[in-house]
Amino acid sequence: MDDPLTPRESAKFIAENSREVFIDGGGVRRVAELLLPQVSSPELRLEGWKALHELNPKAADEAAVNWVFVIDTLNFSFWSEQDDHKCLVGYRGKTYSGYWSLCAAINRALDEGIPITSASYYATVTLDQVRHLLRSDTDVAMPLIDERHRILNETGKILLAKFEGSFLNCVRKSEKSAQKLMHLVVENFPSYRDVTQFEGKRISFYKRAQILVADTWSVLEGKGDGCFKDISSITMFADYRLPQILAHLGALKYSEELLEKLRKGEMLSYGSKQEVEIRGCSLWCVELIRDCLLELIEKKGEKTDEEINSILLDYYLWDYARDHREDMKKIPFHRTRCIYY
Numbered sequence: 478m479d480d481p482l483t484p485r486e487s488a489k490f491i492a493e494n495s496r497e498v499f500i501d502g503g504g505v506r507r508v509a510e511l512l513l514p515q516v517s518s519p520e521l522r523l524e525g526w527k528a529l530h531e532l533n534p535k536a537a538d539e540a541a542v543n544w545v546f547v548i549d550t551l552n553f554s555f556w557s558e559q560d561d562h563k564c565l566v567g568y569r570g571k572t573y574s575g576y577w578s579l580c581a582a583i584n585r586a587l588d589e590g591i592p593i594t595s596a597s598y599y600a601t602v603t604l605d606q607v608r609h610l611l612r613s614d615t616d617v618a619m620p621l622i623d624e625r626h627r628i629l630n631e632t633g634k635i636l637l638a639k640f641e642g643s644f645l646n647c648v649r650k651s652e653k654s655a656q657k658l659m660h661l662v663v664e665n666f667p668s669y670r671d672v673t674q675f676e677g678k679r680i681s682f683y684k685r686a687q688i689l690v691a692d693t694w695s696v697l698e699g700k701g702d703g704c705f706k707d708i709s710s711i712t713m714f715a716d717y718r719l720p721q722i723l724a725h726l727g728a729l730k731y732s733e734e735l736l737e738k739l740r741k742g743e744m745l746s747y748g749s750k751q752e753v754e755i756r757g758c759s760l761w762c763v764e765l766i767r768d769c770l771l772e773l774i775e776k777k778g779e780k781t782d783e784e785i786n787s788i789l790l791d792y793y794l795w796d797y798a799r800d801h802r803e804d805m806k807k808i809p810f811h812r813t814r815c816i817y818y
């Protein structure tokens with residue numbers, strides 16, 4: 478079967494054929510202008526990945542790379558039916574929800590002496606052990622626990638069989654190409670194959686594979702094995718938070734009918750037309766914001782010593798969404814329950 482379109486090609490094709498989700502040019506420019514004063518701040522620089530997030534590893538060694546791998550293998554579907562009744566994990570005096578509840582649970586397990594980042598452990602970890610190590614402080618468990626257990630076993634076995642149990646060996650096989658690493662991941666690890674159809678074409682978002690490459694680049698601080706010459710070819714990660722913040726900032730518009738459906742909290746199935754249009758237009762929207770921001774930087778004659786890429790824009794917008802949860806209430810996120818994002 479022929480390869481799917483790349484995430485960038487997919488997003489362009491979707492944006493050109495979308496009927497219920499639209500990119501607003503004025504909104505794109507406004508977001509670029511919002512970002513312009515930040516281009517030299519830690520929020521829009523690679524260092525921010527460690528400096529701004531206490532749960533992320535500070536080291537840049539093999540253990541840190543294997544931490545990123547197990548986190549991004551489980552980095553999906555944290556939203557709960559009721560937002561005020563959800564999985565929470567307390568760790569070192571703070572309480573974490575959503576994606577950060579996963580990081581807190583993994584760090585808590587490591588503190589408890591559970592070698593959860595070792596493939597030899599999670600290749601055969603039992604469902605009960607996974608339930609325990611991902612336990613919530615509330616009566617709401619982390620969603621899709623059974624799937625997380627299945628994926629840990631599957632992924633651990635493959636990492637042992639093909640990469641001597643360490644994701645760093647997979648990184649080294651990519652010969653410092655982000656694209657090659659992304660393809661090595663989707664070819665070898667089935668749970669990363671975020672591929673579907675749209676208007677008769679096979680399209681890909683590869684959300685977890687792309688964020689895995691990005692987080693590997695970040696944890697290695699863009700140096701040594703993590704010095705990917707083509708890192709700027711990685712696009713934003715099509716999750717359920719970025720569309721929400723892009724709509725909130727006016728760069729993305731939904732049809733009245735779709736907005737009403739989202740407001741009612743109706744589920745969208747993975748690969749459905751509306752879900753694909755939301756993800757694809759969000760991805761293309763961030764590409765346009767990046768282009769616009771680079772133009773503004775050029776005009777302002779302000780040189781940043783590090784190129785602004787879609788990864789850094791994505792990280793910034795995702796963190797911004799976390800800090801503006803209350804303001805974003807009127808724009809609901811779309812509800813798809815799947816293992817891909």
Ligand SMILES: Nc1nc2c(c(CN[C@H]3C=C[C@H](O)[C@@H]3O)cn2[C@@H]2O[C@H](COP(=O)(O)O)[C@@H](O)[C@H]2O)c(=O)[nH]1
Nearest residue numbers: 526552553554555575576714716717718719792795818
């Ligand atoms: N587009 C995009 N999606 C991201 C991330 C991250 C975590 N990255 C951070 C980690 C290190 C860096 O410093 C980043 O700040 C998680 N997600 C997705 O969001 C959803 C969870 O949302 P909530 O329920 O609110 O926690 C879920 O689909 C998850 O897969 C990102 O960066 N970009």
